[in-house]
Amino acid sequence: MRRIGLMGGTFDPIHLGHLILAETARDELSLDGILFMPTGCSYLKDGRQVADREDRYRMTELAIRDHPGFTLSRMEIDRPGNTYTADTLAQLHREEPDVEWFLITGADAFLMMEHWVRPEEIFALCTVACTVRGSDDRGRLEEAGKTYAERFQAKTALFPLMRMDISSTEIRGRLRTGKSVRYLLPGPVIEYIREKGLYQT
Numbered sequence: 799m800r801r802i803g804l805m806g807g808t809f810d811p812i813h814l815g816h817l818i819l820a821e822t823a824r825d826e827l828s829l830d831g832i833l834f835m836p837t838g839c840s841y842l843k844d845g846r847q848v849a850d851r852e853d854r855y856r857m858t859e860l861a862i863r864d865h866p867g868f869t870l871s872r873m874e875i876d877r878p879g880n881t882y883t884a885d886t887l888a889q890l891h892r893e894e895p896d897v898e899w900f901l902i903t904g905a906d907a908f909l910m911m912e913h914w915v916r917p918e919e920i921f922a923l924c925t926v927a928c929t930v931r932g933s934d935d936r937g938r939l940e941e942a943g944k945t946y947a948e949r950f951q952a953k954t955a956l957f958p959l960m961r962m963d964i965s966s967t968e969i970r971g972r973l974r975t976g977k978s979v980r981y982l983l984p985g986p987v988i989e990y991i992r993e994k995g996l997y998q999t
């Protein structure tokens with residue numbers, strides 16, 4: 799069985815925080831690769847306009863193209879309707895039955911997993927791998943992992959991640975106000991943003 803990490807996100811735009819998260823997961827969990835999955839539901843996120851899904855896909859492609867361990871899927875951006883991780887994992891299982899999947903999550907998402915759509919399916923189809931960053935409460939995460947194991951027979955894993963306070967929100971703000979984003983995201987992604995005039999308003 800190949801061990802593959804599933805790295806989902808809006809990637810609006812993708813930045814070094816996402817890439818370091820994926821690379822750290824690959825390393826710490828001894829994964830054979832990471833599959834980047836730009837999310838479909840593209841028009842509303844916290845009531846905000848999100849960049850076109852094809853732009854987000856293309857930026858992700860540019861960001862990972864020099865890493866042989868990173869690949870990219872159109873599955874969610876091609877699926878109509880709302881994006882549900884349970885659907886994605888089910889489809890991945892059908893298409894790639896020889897893969898053991900690791901869902902990469904941050905602490906906030908991990909602690910909220912019971913409120914996701916069809917958590918029992920998610921837990922049945924993957925190991926949920928959660929980051930522990932400096933300020934995160936490891937005890938609470940371990941507690942949640944135990945609860946999921948009892949309730950859903952879930953497999954969970956925690957892995958340490960260095961703090962890297964970059965967010966897409968911060969980057970969009972800088973682009974809007976004409977500030978530099980150099981070193982926060984890969985050069986080719988910055989070039990693409992400039993060429994297409996993204997995040998100007």
Ligand code: ATP
Nearest residue numbers: 806807808809815816819904962963964965966967
């Ligand atoms: P936004 O600011 O629009 O919310 P974001 O930077 O949080 O965007 P997302 O696409 O929402 O990016 O994030 C995808 C995944 O990457 C999420 O699980 C999120 O927790 C994680 N992530 C984002 N930024 C970082 C970072 N700097 N370090 C570690 N994990 C991150």
Ligand code: MG
Nearest residue numbers: 808965966967
């Ligand atoms: Mg976010």
